[in-house]
Amino acid sequence: MNSKTNKITIIGMLSAIAYVSVIICRVPVVLFLKYEPKDTIIALGGFIFGPMASFYISVIVSFTEMMTISDTGIIGCVMNTLASCAFACVSAAIYKRKRTLQGEIIGLAAGILTMVIVMLAWNYLLTPIYMGYPQEDVVKLLLPAILPFNLLKGGLNAAFTFLFYKPIVHALRKRGLIE
Template identity: 60%
Template sequence: MNKVKNITTLAMLSAIAYVAMVVGRVPVVLFLKYDPKDVIITLGGLIWGPLTSCIVSVIVSVIEMLSVSETGILGCIMNIISTCSFACTAAIIYKKKHTLSGAVMGLVVGSLTMICVMLLWNYLITPLYMGYPREAVVQLLLPAFLPFNALKAGLNAGFTFLLYKPVITSLRKSGYIVTTSNKTKGRPSGLILLAIAIIVTCVLLILSMNEII
């Protein structure tokens, strides 16, 4: 029964994350687009563990490659690395320190990890699947790739922090997960406001980068 439930959970998360990716794509800078699938995948990791994030990331990235992506296998690999560096890092830290501070630390470290990892992989892989000279990619690292990944990390962390509590509460009430003592209960309003401020700031920056405001 547990095996069936695990498969159902992975399928459910994969489906939701894929839909979020398809309908939520927003251009940020150059060919780089933000989509909220990492938020769904990270929530899955925080609730069911880092392996869940890893598996769902692979499933969604492969389906994305076969359906809507134009970057092929290299783009798929980049998607997996980007998502796992954020979601799995956050989930691993939260699993070891299952408290509010552990959740915040996981999201912060996950954000920094993703930014650093993607700068390296953009340098290594982007010239191969985008056909850009490596010298051109180097010139884009700070003005394009760094702000894109910083905005992506900020949105992912902000949305994940705001959604975790209501999502896990709903799952417990529905009986989908076993009710346990919740050490993240009673999030300080200051952290909630900070998460909202980060999201609003990132959205405004994206709008300004696209010359909408």
């Protein structure tokens, strides 16, 4: 199999694994906010193939989720895509430029920070629309609920990405699936 076919196949497999993780590993945290480890898998795809792979996996998983199990419609799909891309694409872009342990750590930290900022802004703007909450109530939730949730989510995803990246890359290289 050529490398382009391998890349497309692995991106498809990572998309499927990320989607399954949403179904079987969704954990309610606070209010309407749930943690699932899909962003870890999306970030792994980006670390292996670059930030565009993270983008593709994010869109595929968010769209599939919207069409099957989500009750938040297109706004939920957009929010999921934004959150995943903010974490995974930023992390992968930094790691792509500096493929070292330091680059991985800086990339993951920047991904957490970007996701937190993006999700605070988008929750402020979109949660009143799709959840029907008054804007004032959403503002009251930003610091005590949405900020800590996104820090927790980003921290867990970064830790899992950090732990699983090297073993997964070694396994894929050993089988000749990536360079």
